[in-house]
Amino acid sequence: MQEAPKVVYELEHFGMPFDRNADGTIYQRPFGGHTANFGEKPVQRACAAADRTGHALLHTLYQRNVRARTQFFVEWMALDLVRDAAGDVLGVVALEMETGEVMILQAKATLFATGGAGRIFAASTNAFINTGDGLGMAARAGIPLQDMEFWQFHPTGVAGAGVLITEGVRGEGGILLNCNGERFMERYAPNAKDLASRDVVSRSMDQEIKEGRGCGPEKDHVLLKLDHLGPDVILKRLPSIREIALKFANVDCIKEPIPVVPTIHYQMGGIPTNVHGQVVAPKGDDWKAVVEGLYAVGECACVSVHGANRLGTNSLLDIVVFGRAAGDFIVAQGLKGRAHKPLPADAGDVARARLARLDGATTGESVPDVGNALRKTMQAHCGVFRNQELLSSGVARVMEIEERVRRTAIKDKSRTFNTARVEALELDNLIETAKATVVSAEARRESRGAQARSDYPDRDDPNFMKHTLWYREGNRLTYKPVNMKPLSVDAFPPKARTY
Amino acid sequence: MDATQLNRLRWRCRRGMLENDLILARYLEAKGTQMSETDVAALDRLLDLADNDLWDLLSGRTEAADAGLQPLLQSLRRA
Numbered sequence: 001m002q003e004a005p006k007v008v009y010e011l012e013h014f015g016m017p018f019d020r021n022a023d024g025t026i027y028q029r030p031f032g033g034h035t036a037n038f039g040e041k042p043v044q045r046a047c048a049a050a051d052r053t054g055h056a057l058l059h060t061l062y063q064r065n066v067r068a069r070t071q072f073f074v075e076w077m078a079l080d081l082v083r084d085a086a087g088d089v090l091g092v093v094a095l096e097m098e099t100g101e102v103m104i105l106q107a108k109a110t111l112f113a114t115g116g117a118g119r120i121f122a123a124s125t126n127a128f129i130n131t132g133d134g135l136g137m138a139a140r141a142g143i144p145l146q147d148m149e150f151w152q153f154h155p156t157g158v159a160g161a162g163v164l165i166t167e168g169v170r171g172e173g174g175i176l177l178n179c180n181g182e183r184f185m186e187r188y189a190p191n192a193k194d195l196a197s198r199d200v201v202s203r204s205m206d207q208e209i210k211e212g213r214g215c216g217p218e219k220d221h222v223l224l225k226l227d228h229l230g231p232d233v234i235l236k237r238l239p240s241i242r243e244i245a246l247k248f249a250n251v252d253c254i255k256e257p258i259p260v261v262p263t264i265h266y267q268m269g270g271i272p273t274n275v276h277g278q279v280v281a282p283k284g285d286d287w288k289a290v291v292e293g294l295y296a297v298g299e300c301a302c303v304s305v306h307g308a309n310r311l312g313t314n315s316l317l318d319i320v321v322f323g324r325a326a327g328d329f330i331v332a333q334g335l336k337g338r339a340h341k342p343l344p345a346d347a348g349d350v351a352r353a354r355l356a357r358l359d360g361a362t363t364g365e366s367v368p369d370v371g372n373a374l375r376k377t378m379q380a381h382c383g384v385f386r387n388q389e390l391l392s393s394g395v396a397r398v399m400e401i402e403e404r405v406r407r408t409a410i411k412d413k414s415r416t417f418n419t420a421r422v423e424a425l426e427l428d429n430l431i432e433t434a435k436a437t438v439v440s441a442e443a444r445r446e447s448r449g450a451q452a453r454s455d456y457p458d459r460d461d462p463n464f465m466k467h468t469l470w471y472r473e474g475n476r477l478t479y480k481p482v483n484m485k486p487l488s489v490d491a492f493p494p495k496a497r498t499y
Numbered sequence: 500m501d502a503t504q505l506n507r508l509r510w511r512c513r514r515g516m517l518e519n520d521l522i523l524a525r526y527l528e529a530k531g532t533q534m535s536e537t538d539v540a541a542l543d544r545l546l547d548l549a550d551n552d553l554w555d556l557l558s559g560r561t562e563a564a565d566a567g568l569q570p571l572l573q574s575l576r577r578a
């Protein structure tokens with residue numbers, strides 16, 4: 001929190017084209033859930049670069065890297081971590097796409113910024129590459145994954161495609177309708193209506209669909225109506241929405257409503273880290289023991305600033321604040337003066353075994369089939385509303401799918417840019433993330449943040465104010481306490497939200 | 500186009516934005532094996548663009564300055 005304004009100014013000095021006020025200062029816009037004094041009043045806090053803040057950020061930081069003469073290995077895929085007997089991380093095993101060659105990249109510091117695993121769900125706003133590779137690599141190396149039950153749904157993904165329709169559409173007056181043409185959000189959130197927070201709107205939509213008031217022949221979505229705004233407003237203020245609706249829903253939103261469903265958007269959990277980005281895992285009595293040599297930042301990491309639910313815009317902020325903190329910390333280690341630790345004899349074995357299995361398998365199930373089965377199962381059993389029956393059977397099904405993941409086969413065994421092999425390797429990462437998610441959700445018998453359980457609708461602080469840690473080995477869970485001593489503000493207990 | 504060339508394009512089409520993923524995947528699925536050398540060269544040039552700029556072109560919000568890209572863009576937009 002102390003660091004956020006500093007990094008924003010620093011990015012500005014690096015040349016990031018933030019939107020500005022007339023007096024030249026950085027413009028800050030209001031955004032859902034951004035309030036002062038715990039919800040007392042809305043505030044303007046979000047900084048942006050038009051509608052492409054992420055792109056501007058990437059571009060700005062890329063230029064800095066060029067200046068610093070960073071060497072990029074662009075066409076490489078990291079497969080697994082190298083960890084020695086002491087538990088220290090000494091680098092990664094990686095596959096070069098052009099040659100199919102596997103190498104060990106030995107490193108004094110390894111930092112994962114590999115993104116989330118949104119592709120474990122059938123309905124996802126995430127790109128195809130968001131397969132949780134860092135999470136899979138960490139899990140296979142014996143590192144636990146934290147708070148994986150907490151996933152944010154965005155209420156308006158295009159049904160069947162996942163493409164995100166921005167909140168701005170409802171901000172401009174777009175409304176959600178069920179099959180009776182009813183504006184159902186008036187019932188669930190009489191004040192905020194269609195502009196209630198993401199989780200509230202998602203749950204209301206899910207309930208409408210579950211109770212048989214969904215639209216379409218399968219009654220499996222609701223409608224986002226905006227034609228009443230008129231073509232001028234739609235074309236001027238919501239420029240890309242019409243193209244998205246035309247391309248991915250086959251409707252012209254100037255005349256017809258857009259079919260939408262709650263869609264997976266962001267993972268709050270991840271590889272547990274401290275504020276320096278160092279990966280931490282319990283060791284004996286110390287539940288914050290550092291895994292030497294390994295760092296994680298961004299969506300793959302869980303430094304836990306988002307708790308059990310994230311506010312919009314906070315992902316990019318998390319990335320710039322903790323990305324910088326981790327970079328500073330690594331530089332301060334003076335690694336240049338330090339020698340590499342010797343590689344263990346078994347370095348790279350896990351990755352080589354995975355590749356050897358794929359090369360050797362002549363018959364087996366197709367990777368896309370098993371991946372689709374996994375995504376469907378996660379959607380059905382670990383979706384917006386969860387209950388014991390769904391989750392228990394979900395755990396069983398995901399474990400069955402894991403067996404199928406081990407028996408896939410690819411026809412294409414070529415070495416050069418073999419994307420079939422890449423997808424098979426990614427499936428190994430998807431399955432680890434899915435197991436972590438469904439097992440953690442099953443055990444958390446309460447509703448908190450993004451986890452909504454219809455059988456346990458309330459938050460249960462005496463039993464569950466704790467972080468979940470899932471271990472791949474034994475598919476087991478442990479818990480660790482929540483840090484109730486923030487660095488710079490007074491601690492405050494969680495409270496129920498009202499609308 | 501041979502299998503290696505198609506694999507290389509498939510790899511390059513793995514990007515960071517779902518809109519582009521969906522369109523590029525549909526296109527490669529339907530047309531991949533029939534692409535001409537000109538199509539391949541044009542696609543390579545499109546894939547040099549940043550995600551947002553590529554999506555602007557694919558969605559028809561902007562037009563390519565280079566007329567040589569038009570035939571491929573038209574089929575991508577129909578994909």
Ligand SMILES: Cc1cc2nc3c(=O)[nH]c(=O)nc-3n(C[C@H](O)[C@H](O)[C@H](O)COP(=O)(O)OP(=O)(O)OC[C@H]3O[C@@H](n4cnc5c(N)ncnc54)[C@H](O)[C@@H]3O)c2cc1C
Pocket residue numbers: 054076077078079113114115116125126127129130133134164265266297298299300312313314315316317319
């Ligand atoms: C449609 C959409 C809109 C969003 N809007 C906002 C917003 O307005 N504000 C906000 O704050 N957040 C937003 N988010 C969330 C935010 O974009 C993501 O949380 C953020 O991009 C994650 O960044 P990251 O650097 O952690 O990972 P990513 O951006 O996912 O990057 C991960 C990188 O790691 C690479 N990688 C992965 N695995 C491997 C491997 N095995 N080997 C080599 N490289 C690998 C990938 O190729 C990729 O380049 C949005 C997300 C979506 C999907």
